[in-house]
Amino acid sequence: MPASSSSSSPTEPHPPQPHVCIVGGGFGGLYCALALQRYQRRTAPTFRITLIEPRDRFLFTPLLYEVLTDELKPWEIAPSYRDLIGPYPIDHCQDWVEQIDIHHQHITLRQGETLAYDYLVVATGSRLKPPATEGSHHAMPFTTLEDAWTLEKRLAELEPTATEANPIHIVVTGAGPSGVELACKLADRLGRQGHITVLDRRAVILRSHSLAIQRAASRAMAKRGIEVFTDVALEVVKANQVVYQHDGRTHHCPADIVVWTVGTIPQPWLGMEIPKQSPLAQCLVKPTLQLLDYENVFVLGDLAEMPGPNKSRAPMTAQAAYQAAPVVAHNLWASVHHRSLRPFHYHHLGNMLTLGKGEAVVHGLGLCLTGRLGAIARRWGYWLRLPTIHHRWRVFKHWLGFGK
Template structure:
């Protein structure tokens, strides 16, 4: 008896019948790609056909980016927030290719890799995330540090080590968004009385897209630490001595031993020559099921996709959105392979969480707003629940509890 199809079915997209394994290729090992691969592995027992899952990711370690800031104050160890992919995937059917995806050929269903042989696929998942916005400010690339990966955290740690015996350390953070605020508070606590931290942003408020309660909590945390904040400030340039900006109609120069650049990210562009037209925000239109509009066998999720969100123009470019989309894509892949109906993705905003220094955070959601140490505990617990695998969560918990 034929299966009943929902409005989200995709006739003709099911892999050919036969004994050969269905080839699923997932590009990107972040919150979208890795979590999709892990969720799809859980579905394999419900699929009658063999499925071969390949995850393409150039890094050797997953980066749980929301907790990178805890490395600066040594509240967490690198292995806790950056476990090796080989450890996360060793008890799964996922084949890890540590390589860069260079080009996608939608017509030939092929992905070209930088180092290895090309991969052919029946189904493709694209979850390559975002990249730093191309620098428009003179000297910003040569004289500032980003903070978006474990490698960035390690470079900053080395720079802090170089300045360990300097009596004062001047830090300028470009950008008063979440990353800028979190970095400023953590570094202020790390440096203590030696540190002079300044935040500069062209916008008129900190955390512009966040609720007022979060903005107020962040403002109090910055003020308590004596962090200087310049808003409505146009950054003119960065050099070896610091950052130059205009404020109040006057030129200013903030001297700096370290300049941290947190001024925005943009979705990564599509790989290859396929004529896919992005939205004005640089994302790619998808169906409610997160399939590409003209390619039933290709899913795009995370920052690269204009994912639907009730009451919003689109889902935000956050780990939270990619984390929610990953199991939906895994479910829909399994459904396509098995000939079942697909389901739409619906983004649910679960609240906002920011670290505001060592042992301090703000957590707002569902009508509640928790700050201080209780906020820090709540944030850490919420993120612990979202670590990639149960085995890794248990290892971290045992370490935190002092168990062997």
């Protein structure tokens, strides 16, 4: 165990509790904090837990698309941290981290406060890959609740005057999961008052997914009249159109709204002393998810090159971070109690994509569910992964028509 960051007097009957700082309140950080406090309840309190997250709400990102079609309310997918961790001995420090000093074991916050730690968990996730296309400032992202509100506001401005003869033209750049799911939801919301175009530079949609999912997505988009162009080279995004190359020709696609969903990259390390990293700028970690040179620092989620099956790396997905969180929580507890640490093993459980209002595809464990049945399976699969039992119960009662 590292030297404690707190001091104690000789008259104190017990040494101070080790301080665990968790940077980032997404799937990796929040779920690690919740798992760690469950270890606290099994034995006498072992840790002081601080979750450092500047936002006031957690976002269950895979269900963000349902907000656009009013299938889910914002509070269901974005509960406040106060509601989630309020009942537990977890401190929420609502501030930005400016600097992590892993050598001296302290964190400098934007408002000037310095936090000393004994153990550190870094789970800051990823960010949208900065677009290199000229005029990309005309495109909007779709990764946060604020992005959803921005898109909602723009749609509300355009919808009153939209008609079948004069539809809202929306261009979605990227035919990965985010682009496909967003396109299908927008098509169902707008109906004949919208025209959706999906552009992707790759040869196929959903390149990293199974053929069954690719086919289901293709059918769903074709049914909704969504135009999909692959092998596209974007040239420029303008205020009212997108210019791109396809099949050796230049195309000018009208665009009232352009949504950018092309790729993510790890967030930069928040410190002068940067740990050893992979070519993708992910931190190199041991199988136990500790940094190679600092055993009291754990990194998980998109920021870490976590081990995957067959010597590959785990994908940069919420599923991988969700699986890593309890492993890190166990290893923190084991480090203090001198128990064996547990290596992380990623298990791919399949993929779930929404393909419009009340329609989805779920593929995994040898099964492929589509349509309404897929939507039900996806909704309940994600319900089981909501952060706390209390929040799951509130959402379940709402679905039954009781209360908020």
